Structures are given as structure tokens and as C-alpha cells.
Amino acid sequence: MVLLQSPVIIIRTDNGTEFKNQVLKEYFNSVGITHQMSSVRTPQQNGVVERRNRTLVEAARTMLIFSRAPFFLWAEAIATACFTQNRSIIHCRFNKTPYELINGRKPDISFLYVFSALCYPKNDREDIGKLGAKGDIGFFIGYSADSCAYRIYNRLDLTYAPSTITKKQPTEGELDLLFEAMYDDYFGGQPSATVENVPPVQELQVRQTSTASTTIANNVPIPTNSSSHAT
Structure with a gap:
């Protein structure tokens, strides 16, 4: 009441014994506060x-x-x-x-x-x-x-x-x-997240590796049936 410079009129609590007792009842009555439970x-x-x-x-x-x-x-x-x-x-x-x-x-x-x-x-x-x-x-x-x-x-x-x-x-x-x-x-959201950007050099290297792998796969010789040429 002193800090906010505003009088407290009503206090609402549950029925706990820390609130429902004679000491608090006498205090509320002395300062004019209504205690609701x-x-x-x-x-x-x-x-x-x-x-x-x-x-x-x-x-x-x-x-x-x-x-x-x-x-x-x-x-x-x-x-x-x-x-x-x-x-x-x-x-x-x-x-x-x-x-x-x-x-x-x-x-x-x-x-x-x-x-x-x-x-x-x-x-x-x-x-x-x-x-x-x-x-x-x-x-x-x-x-x-x-x-x-x-x-x-x-x-x-x-x-x-x-x-x-x-x-x-x-x-x-x-x-x-x-x-x-x-x-x-x-x-209603998540904390700020750091977005990891791939550097251009690394991205280029990844693309080159992928292209090279594709080229190797395409250049693999296809096995032929050589049994027909045997004498």
C-alpha cells in the first residue's frame, strides 16, 4: 500500500491455514481490508x-x-x-x-x-x-x-x-x-536462432563434387556378354 500509494480494499485467497487464522483476521479488521476466500x-x-x-x-x-x-x-x-x-x-x-x-x-x-x-x-x-x-x-x-x-x-x-x-x-x-x-x-515463438549460411566457396565445392560423382557414374563401362565370341 505504501509503495504504490494505493489502498488495498479486498484480498482474495484460498482456505489455507496461512491465510485463514486469527492473526490475519485481526490485522485485516484493523486496517479495513475485506478478506475473501x-x-x-x-x-x-x-x-x-x-x-x-x-x-x-x-x-x-x-x-x-x-x-x-x-x-x-x-x-x-x-x-x-x-x-x-x-x-x-x-x-x-x-x-x-x-x-x-x-x-x-x-x-x-x-x-x-x-x-x-x-x-x-x-x-x-x-x-x-x-x-x-x-x-x-x-x-x-x-x-x-x-x-x-x-x-x-x-x-x-x-x-x-x-x-x-x-x-x-x-x-x-x-x-x-x-x-x-x-x-x-x-x-508465441521460439528464441532467436542463428541461421548458418553456406559460404560461396564451400557451396561451389559441393556442386563440383556432385558433378564429378555424376560424371564417374555415367562413364562406367557397361559389361557385355563375351561368351558368344568364344570358339
Whole structure:
């Protein structure tokens, strides 16, 4: 309400205990919000949220399977998918991304990276000793919500590692890999494909080879029946 400077009048949820409890009921009553709940076993009444949740879960599943990351990182994968889609999916009605609709400016996507990208977080602990490793091998799992940093998973724990990945403009292939799962659902097509053109020299060589093969085939002598000439 504060960020958008717009009052919330109605909130619609399902009948989950995380929504249907006394704490939320008292809060909604205190701020004047009407809490509506869909009918039991009728997710169609809350279709927008259900479809959005499915989109995030399918994206997270694809990210985890493609990267071969452990499944206990599912929450990180969903958070990263949500962060990325809020800055990439175009709303058909407004022709803008959700980020642009909320903040009034286009998002900066130059710092986006593919989930599970290899990175090397700096080991700045005080107990590493003189011969201890100054860095560790990890992979990218998301973006920090409260600081300008990336979230990196290593074999010890989840850590924030700011400035461990060199900031550069992503290539076209990296963007295709990043948004590949969303092209069919939201753009109705496939990511940009590189058309391979055959060089003229190579094309000429192929034609010459084909012609030579045809000539050889045509010049093969036809065997004759020589038994009639025997005496």
C-alpha cells in the first residue's frame, strides 16, 4: 500500500491455514481490508494466482533439472524465477513489464545471469590462515533482496557475495537460455536462432563434387556378354 500509494480494499485467497487464522483476521479488521476466500476445492475462483504459481513452479523445476542443483534449493529457484519474470514478461494490456508498471521506468537487465552459473566467491573469513584458500567454487542461485549482491551457493552454506561476478552485457545466446522456457507461453515463438549460411566457396565445392560423382557414374563401362565370341 505504501509503495504504490494505493489502498488495498479486498484480498482474495484460498482456505489455507496461512491465510485463514486469527492473526490475519485481526490485522485485516484493523486496517479495513475485506478478506475473501474461494470455495473449498475450487481453485478456479482464484485462477490468476493459481496460474501464476504454476508458472513459477514450472520455471523453478526447469531451472533445477537443467542445472542439476539439489532440490532443497527450490525456494531460491522460485525467488529467482519471480525476480526474472517481473523484469522480462510483457503485460499484453499495457505493453510493459510488471517492474515498469510499479516503478515507472524500464528495468535494467544487464546484471541478470543464468541460474547455476559458475562463480568464485571470495573467502574473507578471519580463520582461513596464511595457506588457506582465498576463494571457493560456487554457483549462482539468485539476487539479494536487501542489498546489491548476488546469492551464491557453495559447499558450506548460502552466502551473499557482492561483486564476485564481472558485470557485463549478456550475449544473445545467454538471454535465449535465460528466457527459453517463457517464449512459447508469452511470446508465441521460439528464441532467436542463428541461421548458418553456406559460404560461396564451400557451396561451389559441393556442386563440383556432385558433378564429378555424376560424371564417374555415367562413364562406367557397361559389361557385355563375351561368351558368344568364344570358339
